[in-house]
Amino acid sequence: MANLTYARGRWVNLDKPGGQVFFVAGGTQPFQGSGADGSDSNDGDKVEHPLKTIQQGLDNCVGGRGDTVVLLPGGVTITAALTMIYADVTLTGYTETGPLTRNPSVITCATDSVEMISIDAANVTVENLTLDHNTTTANIDLIDIGDATVSTDFVLRNLFLDMEGSATNTDGINVSADTVSTNGLIEGCRIHDYDQDGIVIGAGNDEITVRNCWIYDGVSANQGQYAISNAGDGCLFENLKIQTDGTAGVYQNGTLNMCINSNIWVTGANTICILMAASATTSSSGNYLTAVAAGNLCDYTTDNTSPSADANISGIFAATPGAAVFDDVTVAGS
Secondary structure, rough: OOOOOHHHHHHEEOOOOOOOEEEEEEOOOOOOOOOOOOOOOOOOOOOOOOOOHHHHHHHHHHOOOOOOEOOOOEEEEEEOOOEEOOOEEEEEOOOOOOOOOOOOEEEEEOOOOOEEEEEEEOOOOEEEEEEEOOOOOOEEEEEEEEEOOOOOOOEEEEEEOOOOOOOOOEEEEEOOOOOOOOOOOEOOEEEOOOOOEEEOOOOOOOOOOEEEEEEEEEOOOOOOEEEEEEEOOOOOOOOEEEEOOEEEEEEEOOOEEEEEEOOEEEOOOEEEEEOOOOOOEEEEEEEEEEEOOOOOEEEOOOOOOOEEEEEEEEEOOOOOOOOOEEEOEEOOOO
């Protein structure tokens, strides 16, 4: 399970031992003797007496104390965005299933809302959950970070974002450009069938790390645009698995960013594995880049601004596959 233990008559998150733990019922099945559906009139401090709604658990938290809200195994449906406005709070599933896998604690958004989870506080962690998004309204983010308040030191870990059935122009994770957030970590997440961008890092959000994630589109009719769209500076992207038939696998529009040790596979006729904007400075190395058409693998919109460097393993698959090349960097598709 998540890093929880029961000691001296109370549950403790070992990562934040000074905080309180609140449990939320996962669906309608009792869990280890808990009430049938939970109740928001419960204290929620034991699995036997869980709360009914996740938002009640988040509202019970005290900012800066290191509180944790735990969704027990099962499914819950939300009708409005979950808001995380207190610093140093963790939202987690009870079971720790590891990276890139579905978690038995499932949050489903079946009605039209702005987003599923809104984070507007520092040092917030969301982990070990499945987010199932099925709304029909376009221009929605499943997870929106820092839309109203600077949200530094956030962690998104081991989340499964199921976006099959989402409307067009839907992003998986959006680190908003409206505020300036730094030092965030997105790790071990799987973004299934994103409909616009898998991960968006807006301008001003610096030192964001995206690591060990699997991002892909093309399952449903909605074609994605970018698996990762980055306008931040000093960001690191590593050990990623990316598949897209949209515009590009990774789009860089900031300075001093790195994309390393990843497998990027693009299937569209004109899709680019790594695309750099005119002013971008970046380095890519140790990546395996594959284009399933005679397209560009690593492309600068204009002559790149120094310092930039690329050293990848690249190959183009076409009707008659060409020989694999060490690297194939182009400028404006030339």
